Amino acid sequence: MVKVKIFGPLVQLAKGNKEVNVKSNKLREIIEELSAQFGEDFRERILNEKDELQNFIRVFINDKDVRFLGGLSAEVKDGDVVMLLPAIGGG
Amino acid sequence: MSYILSLKCRECGREYEPLKLAVCSNCFAPLDVTYDLKNLKLRRESFNDRERNLWRYRELLPLKEDKYIVNLGAGYTPLIKGERIEEKLNFNHIYIKNDSVNPTFSFKDRPAGIAVSKALELGDKVVGCASTGNLAGSVAAHAAKANVPCYVLVPFNIEPAKISQIIAYGARILALKGNYDDANRLAVLAAEELGWNIVNVTSRPYYVEGSKTIAFEVCEQLNWELPDHIIIPVASGALLCSIYRGFKQFMDLDLVKGTMPTLHGAQALGCSPVAQAFKEGRNFIIPIENPNTIATSIAIGDPGDGIYVNRIVRETGGIVEAISDEEIVNSIKLLASTEGIFSEPAGGVVIGTLKKLIEEGKVKKGERVVCCITGNGLKASELISEKRGNWYVIEPNLNSLKNIVLGLGNGKG
Numbered sequence: 001m002v003k004v005k006i007f008g009p010l011v012q013l014a015k016g017n018k019e020v021n022v023k024s025n026k027l028r029e030i031i032e033e034l035s036a037q038f039g040e041d042f043r044e045r046i047l048n049e050k051d052e053l054q055n056f057i058r059v060f061i062n063d064k065d066v067r068f069l070g071g072l073s074a075e076v077k078d079g080d081v082v083m084l085l086p087a088i089g090g091g
Numbered sequence: 092m093s094y095i096l097s098l099k100c101r102e103c104g105r106e107y108e109p110l111k112l113a114v115c116s117n118c119f120a121p122l123d124v125t126y127d128l129k130n131l132k133l134r135r136e137s138f139n140d141r142e143r144n145l146w147r148y149r150e151l152l153p154l155k156e157d158k159y160i161v162n163l164g165a166g167y168t169p170l171i172k173g174e175r176i177e178e179k180l181n182f183n184h185i186y187i188k189n190d191s192v193n194p195t196f197s198f199k200d201r202p203a204g205i206a207v208s209k210a211l212e213l214g215d216k217v218v219g220c221a222s223t224g225n226l227a228g229s230v231a232a233h234a235a236k237a238n239v240p241c242y243v244l245v246p247f248n249i250e251p252a253k254i255s256q257i258i259a260y261g262a263r264i265l266a267l268k269g270n271y272d273d274a275n276r277l278a279v280l281a282a283e284e285l286g287w288n289i290v291n292v293t294s295r296p297y298y299v300e301g302s303k304t305i306a307f308e309v310c311e312q313l314n315w316e317l318p319d320h321i322i323i324p325v326a327s328g329a330l331l332c333s334i335y336r337g338f339k340q341f342m343d344l345d346l347v348k349g350t351m352p353t354l355h356g357a358q359a360l361g362c363s364p365v366a367q368a369f370k371e372g373r374n375f376i377i378p379i380e381n382p383n384t385i386a387t388s389i390a391i392g393d394p395g396d397g398i399y400v401n402r403i404v405r406e407t408g409g410i411v412e413a414i415s416d417e418e419i420v421n422s423i424k425l426l427a428s429t430e431g432i433f434s435e436p437a438g439g440v441v442i443g444t445l446k447k448l449i450e451e452g453k454v455k456k457g458e459r460v461v462c463c464i465t466g467n468g469l470k471a472s473e474l475i476s477e478k479r480g481n482w483y484v485i486e487p488n489l490n491s492l493k494n495i496v497l498g499l500g501n502g503k504g
Binding site: 007008009010012045054055056057058060063065067068083085086087088089090091 | 102113114115116118119120121221271272273274275276278279280283291292295326327328329330375377378380391393394395396398
């Protein structure tokens with residue numbers, strides 16, 4: 001089981017859920033699983049027209065940015081924590 | 092009073108009430124503050140009798156009520172004509188905007204002053220930030236003045252002077268075993284879980300407004316004219332975007348005439364995701380996992396405004412350059428030894444970019460070039476230590492002194 005934690009305005013997309021358990025073991029499949037649960041709107045706003053992560057979304061697996069783990073191809077193991085955040089610039 | 096109207100999404104254009112909102116709820120892109128410029132009647136003379144700090148631009152700052160203003164006297168820093176550095180570089184019309192003399196010794200007093208004030212207006216009880224050190228010092232100082240608790244998230248290896256400064260102001264330092272991008276991610280989570288106002292996250296649309304006052308001041312200090320070029324260090328990219336907005340607002344208000352200056356971005360080679368995207372003509376940023384440069388204050392591997400920096404720089408005909416650590420140190424010394432201004436490495440990056448622009452003929456004689464020096468060298472003084480020359484240990488007697496000095500060639504007055 002993999003835990004997905006959702007933050008900020010993304011919570012609204014996930015129909016108010018801040019934490020969801022998923023079964024898939026690839027990030028792309030996790031997004032599909034969440035889209036099946038929360039509807040097409042979720043998928044359309046997380047992924048861009050090329051079916052990649054949208055510019056202003058950040059995804060972390062165990063606190064590591066998935067862009068350093070192969071993006072949507074990143075593998076996820078039982079017990080891992082996936083976080084979905086809006087990209088807030090800081091600086 | 093302020094003429095703030097709304098928060099507007101930079102991508103989809105959706106507008107929101109100017110409340111506590113970090114990003115667009117629709118597409119998650121950054122938000123910009125809009126103002127009612129049509130009804131704002133500002134003339135050059137309007138500023139004649141105003142205080143000489145950033146609050147002189149009150150109408151164009153996003154605070155609704157004056158009673159929340161936390162004012163350390165930041166801003167209205169000197170714009171120095173760099174006559175000695177002009178001589179060295181065989182170029183004329185170099186201006187140094189010296190923001191290293193702000194109350195906490197960096198330009199961050201501008202955005203922090205606005206954001207801490209706005210946090211109070213929004214009713215927040217705890218402030219904080221993710222920082223490479225300069226912002227942490229500035230937020231801590233403003234929090235001290237406002238008498239609110241402050242937590243700063245910084246990489247554990249920031250410079251000792253910055254740590255001392257933050258401790259003195261009374262803030263709590265959360266020193267991360269990680270880099271700035273880790274601090275930023277954790278700040279987003281902490282803001283949500285603990286309700287803190289992380290000024291550069293929770294209040295980011297307001298926070299970034301502070302830095303545009305650099306553009307306002309440059310116009311005033313050039314006798315109400317626009318410079319031809321301005322060179323700006325790029326970390327998240329918020330500063331460059333903000334300065335661009337500042338020039339635009341003064342142009343829209345008819346306070347200055349002419350064309351938008353050419354904006355140039357300056358990064359350190361060891362952390363240059365924006366410069367790389369610029370050079371490769373990309374419209375997206377590939378983040379840097381492990382920044383590796385002495386310019387720690389601008390070492391942000393995942394720059395939130397990177398794509399917008401490149402958009403502005405391309406639009407105005409500028410460049411984004413990446414400067415090596417060695418060249419950064421040389422440039423710090425060049426500025427200090429010609430103009431008497433000791434900058435931290437971010438300033439070395441700017442002067443390094445100035446040299447490249449001159450060498451490559453991208454700035455022309457007669458054009459006015461402003462260099463933004465954003466932080467004080469004493470905050471990173473380890474880099475210019477005795478190991479870098481001009482350090483002589485002598486016996487406490489005149490003979491020993493003369494033996495050294497007369498051997499140096501220019502010691503006789």
